[in-house]
Amino acid sequence: MDNIHTERLWGSLKYEDIYLKSYETMGELKKGIKRYFMFYHKERFHQYIECLTPLDNAD
Numbered sequence: 001m002d003n004i005h006t007e008r009l010w011g012s013l014k015y016e017d018i019y020l021k022s023y024e025t026m027g028e029l030k031k032g033i034k035r036y037f038m039f040y041h042k043e044r045f046h047q048y049i050e051c052l053t054p055l056d057n058a059d
Contacts, residue, residue, distance in 0.1 A: 018032070
């Protein structure tokens with residue numbers, strides 16, 4: 001099964017958030033990941049879906 005979308009998501013999360021923020025506690029990490037997922041789905045444009053956000057593309 002092709003998992004390219006999952007790989008892109010986790011790669012983006014690591015390089016755009018986790019590596020830059022260097023969270024010190026598990027609680028901070030969980031909040032940061034939740035915040036990033038909200039950004040990823042609502043605000044971040046995705047080239048593979050014609051520069052829409054995933055929520056814009058869901059319609």
